[in-house]
Amino acid sequence: MAAVSPIPGGSAEIRPFARASRAKLRIGVFADRALQPRWIVEALARVAACEYAEIVAIVVGQKDAPAAQPPWLLRAYQRLDRRVFGGHTDWLEPTDVRSLVPPARRHEVTHPAATLRDSPLDVAFVLGTVDDVALDGIARYGTWRYFFGDEQGTEGALAGVRELLENRETIASGLRIRRGAGQEDRIATPSWSRAVGFSLARGHDGLFPKSAQFVARALQDLHSQGPAWFEHATHAARSPANERLPGSLSLVRDLARLGGRIAQRTIEHATTVGQWTLAYRFVEEEAWSGSLEGFVHLLPPRDRFWADPFPLEHHGRHYIFFEELPFAANRAHISVTEVRRDGTYSTPVRVLERDYHLSYPFLLREGNELYMIPETAHNRAIELYRCVRFPDQWKFERALVSDVWCADATIHRAGDRWWMFATMGCEGGEINDELHIFSADRLMGEWKPHRRNPVKSDVRNSRPAGNLFVHGGELIRPAQVCTPLYGSGIALNRVTRLDDLEYAEEEVRRIVPAGRDGILGLHTINRAGPLSVTDAFLRRSRFGG
Numbered sequence: 331m332a333a334v335s336p337i338p339g340g341s342a343e344i345r346p347f348a349r350a351s352r353a354k355l356r357i358g359v360f361a362d363r364a365l366q367p368r369w370i371v372e373a374l375a376r377v378a379a380c381e382y383a384e385i386v387a388i389v390v391g392q393k394d395a396p397a398a399q400p401p402w403l404l405r406a407y408q409r410l411d412r413r414v415f416g417g418h419t420d421w422l423e424p425t426d427v428r429s430l431v432p433p434a435r436r437h438e439v440t441h442p443a444a445t446l447r448d449s450p451l452d453v454a455f456v457l458g459t460v461d462d463v464a465l466d467g468i469a470r471y472g473t474w475r476y477f478f479g480d481e482q483g484t485e486g487a488l489a490g491v492r493e494l495l496e497n498r499e500t501i502a503s504g505l506r507i508r509r510g511a512g513q514e515d516r517i518a519t520p521s522w523s524r525a526v527g528f529s530l531a532r533g534h535d536g537l538f539p540k541s542a543q544f545v546a547r548a549l550q551d552l553h554s555q556g557p558a559w560f561e562h563a564t565h566a567a568r569s570p571a572n573e574r575l576p577g578s579l580s581l582v583r584d585l586a587r588l589g590g591r592i593a594q595r596t597i598e599h600a601t602t603v604g605q606w607t608l609a610y611r612f613v614e615e616e617a618w619s620g621s622l623e624g625f626v627h628l629l630p631p632r633d634r635f636w637a638d639p640f641p642l643e644h645h646g647r648h649y650i651f652f653e654e655l656p657f658a659a660n661r662a663h664i665s666v667t668e669v670r671r672d673g674t675y676s677t678p679v680r681v682l683e684r685d686y687h688l689s690y691p692f693l694l695r696e697g698n699e700l701y702m703i704p705e706t707a708h709n710r711a712i713e714l715y716r717c718v719r720f721p722d723q724w725k726f727e728r729a730l731v732s733d734v735w736c737a738d739a740t741i742h743r744a745g746d747r748w749w750m751f752a753t754m755g756c757e758g759g760e761i762n763d764e765l766h767i768f769s770a771d772r773l774m775g776e777w778k779p780h781r782r783n784p785v786k787s788d789v790r791n792s793r794p795a796g797n798l799f800v801h802g803g804e805l806i807r808p809a810q811v812c813t814p815l816y817g818s819g820i821a822l823n824r825v826t827r828l829d830d831l832e833y834a835e836e837e838v839r840r841i842v843p844a845g846r847d848g849i850l851g852l853h854t855i856n857r858a859g860p861l862s863v864t865d866a867f868l869r870r871s872r873f874g875g
Contacts, residue, residue: 336399355452356551360445360465361390361459364438365424365537369538371459372474376546378430382553383452383546386430389437389445391460401857403581404491407588408530417531418758421538427457453552455545466510471552471560474518476541478505482517482568484751490533491699493525495584497591499813501525501533503541505548506567515567516560519544521787523763524813528592539759540787544559547690602869605630605638606817608652609864611672611726616862618855620819621844625864626673633657636665636678637865638690638705638738640796641858647860649721651702653689654678661687666721669861681722690738691796696773701738703730707761710750712739714773729775731768737761740794741773748773749828751807754784762812765792766831785833789813791821796856798825807835811842817851817867819844 357377378385399405412420428436437445442462456462465473467517478489480502493501500568504520518660523540526532546776552559591669610623638653647668655662663683668676682704689830698715702724715724730739738751751766757762764784768777786792795808796851804824810821819842823835843849843866 335759336675352382354381354555354584355471355549356386356450357387357425357453357455357549358382358446358449358451358469359385359426359430359455359457359488360460361388363458364390364426364428366427366457367421367424367538368419368423368709371425371427371430373542373545374427374430374455376542377549380546382552383521383549383840384713385431386451386524387435387437387446387449388431388537389439390428391458392438394441400488400491401578403578403579403585407585411529412463412531414425415531416530417529417535419535419539422533453549457566462508462549462628463510463559466508471557472507472509472516474505474545476503476544477517478537479632482506483770490537490728492528494533495581495587497527497587498525501537501542503537505544507564514629516564517567518548518564519787521763521791524760524789528595534765535758536760536789539756542765543756547868553870565648579828598869601872602656603632603872604635604867604869606634606635606865606867608636608639608650609866610639610650610669611862612643612860613650613862614860616857617845618820618862620841620852620863622847622866623844625862626669626675627847627866628667628675630654635869636856639863640822640856641699641861641863641864642695643861645722648858649682650861650863651691651693651721652673652678653691655689661708662689664688664691679722682724684709690794691777692738693772694741701727701773703741705736705738706753707737710735712736712750712777719731728774730770733836735761736766736792738810740797743800744828746776747771750777751794751798762793763787763789764812765809768828780833781831782833785837791837793825795820796854797855806838812839815851817853820852820855 334670359374370690377383394790399732401573441447447468451472452468454465454473455472456475462473465709469808477483480494490501500522502522505518507518509517523537551563605629608628611620611625628636634654634656636652636654639650642649649666650669651666653662654665663680665678666681667678686708688704688706692703694701695777697798702715703712706713712734713729714727716727718725735755739750739752740752741748748770752766753761754764765786766783767780767785771776791809791811793810793812795810798807799803807823807825809821809823811821819840821837821840825835827834842851848868849866852871855865855867
């Protein structure tokens with residue numbers, strides 16, 4: 331799917347159930363004040379409602395303690411940013427964390443760390459300026475809090491600010507765990523979100539709703555696996571960072587550069603239109619260098635884009651199925667064109683259309699049947715269609731997975747096992763960051779979520795970008811590079827482990843535009859026999875030419 335806005339809401343994570351035989355984890359929340367950012371309260375609300383943990387007490391500091399405020403100039407920018415570029419939700423809206431528990435479990439004290447010393451806790455979760463060191467030994471599994479940025483700092487009020495001012499591509503986030511007693515701090519649920527170079531509010535839309543999943547996710551895994559979880563699911567943290575914003579003069583310069591980026595983006599969008607186009611060539615072995623030299627370019631009319639190409643060889647002829655999105659329709663359908671070695675191709679024909687958005691027409695054969703799994707995220711399902719007349723008639727067979735907001739489902743068969751890769755969005759967030767895996771013993775069988783889902787949380791190389799393939803004896807999974815812009819390139823990931831217990835991969839190289847022909851982005855690669863296909867992003871003048 332190319333450049334389609336996320337749907338409101340989204341799906342809850344599909345994760346294995348915690349072991350019911352184990353007692354719930356006992357969580358104590360220690361906050362410097364009652365009013366906390368909305369996204370953090372929502373994160374803890376998931377814990378309060380779950381089956382594997384309970385919040386036994388919330389301890390807050392002195393009533394009405396003021397929140398730390400960024401410099402006035404930055405606050406002025408944030409107000410303007412939200413007014414101009416908006417954001418789905420005000421994730422920083424002050425919300426009373428005490429509302430998560432009944433009055434008997436609320437404690438308001440001058441020094442939060444001095445409370446609950448005699449109460450057995452499994453996890454002490456810290457918000458704001460509460461001193462972690464003062465809580466050493468109070469909880470069996472240590473003191474937890476959120477971190478943000480590559481420096482792994484814990485000042486949530488600055489989340490995404492440095493990345494915006496320095497025009498970085500990603501914002502790191504996760505949980506920092508202090509265990510005390512001389513043990514090193516650990517990092518759990520590490521994740522990377524897109525830093526939006528012109529808007530902090532837009533960056534928060536990708537960062538906070540996803541990060542709000544981390545606490546419940548980690549607690550569920552800890553409950554299920556016990557202390558062994560620390561060994562295989564966390565890693566050593568960096569030394570705590572000294573988090574400070576630049577001084578006044580530097581802040582003025584940084585905001586001036588930000589204004590320049592905003593002006594450049596405004597002019598660009600006023601004078602050009604972004605389009606995804608297709609490209610193909612016949613070659614015995616494809617290098618995927620990022621250069622489209624030698625490829626035949628299929629340029630769509632100005633009122634639409636063509637993207638997500640999947641090639642197919644059928645009775646000695648070659649076809650490309652792809653997403654076609656007329657801008658006026660605001661939703662795409664699936665079309666097909668026949669391509670030839672002489673560089674000619676047929677007029678695209680519409681082959682599958684629904685009353686919701688379709689894209690990424692993944693193709694596979696099973697026995698004598700040809701199937702398509704288009705992206706149907708806006709219908710909250712992963713749907714399977716069977717070809718009843720080639721190439722233009724397809725019949726809905728079934729939903730392979732229901733009640734999910736998944737993008738670009740990609741299937742790989744290894745032996746007698748089927749594996750499905752897709753990114754899954756969370757409520758209010760984005761759909762590009764978190765890779766989930768499902769498996770089944772039959773295509774039409776029951777698709778079960780992997781026990782490690784999400785197996786990756788990284789906007790840089792999670793979302794599928796075409797069929798998995800073998801190169802040099804190694805299994806390669808192409809993924810979209812969705813930062814600094816969606817469709818910036820393709821990451822080739824070597825799969826090092828794929829089974830019911832674990833999944834691991836490592837990025838080996840990237841395919842990025844070679845800087846010629848006005849190509850600004852790539853986000854799908856595929857092969858069928860000698861036919862290589864890709865899509866490319868460019869900007870065309872709104873005024874012709």
